[in-house]
Amino acid sequence: MPYRTCVGCKARKPVGEMVRLCLDRQNQLFISVSSSGRGVWLCKCTECFDKASGKGKIERALKVNGVSGLEKQLSSIYDRLIHLG
Numbered sequence: 001m002p003y004r005t006c007v008g009c010k011a012r013k014p015v016g017e018m019v020r021l022c023l024d025r026q027n028q029l030f031i032s033v034s035s036s037g038r039g040v041w042l043c044k045c046t047e048c049f050d051k052a053s054g055k056g057k058i059e060r061a062l063k064v065n066g067v068s069g070l071e072k073q074l075s076s077i078y079d080r081l082i083h084l085g
Contacts, residue, residue: 004041007061008048019044019081023062029073031080038062049078 001014015033022032022039032039040061042048052058053074059065 006043006048006052007040007057008042008050008052011043013043015041017044018042021058021062021077023064027064027070029070029077031077044081046078049081053078 001016003012004015004018004020005012006018018041019031020033020039020041021029022035022037023029038061040052040058042052053071058074059070064070
């Protein structure tokens with residue numbers, strides 16, 4: 001099983017223990033394991049998500065700056081992940 005590095009805590013974990021966020025051409029964030037293109041990997045925990053989103057690590061890793069509504073999208077994805085467990 002491949003390992004990836006969490007953008008929040010920098011820990012290396014198997015893909016199955018993480019979530020991948022991608023940005024499409026319309027600057028919409030979505031969760032995907034198999035889509036091509038730039039994406040960021042995060043552990044499935046609130047601490048890593050908070051670290052990554054609060055310090056702009058997600059935007060930096062996606063190589064985007066000043067994307068309108070990105071913070072709201074991150075919050076929405078975060079809420080969905082919390083409810084999924």
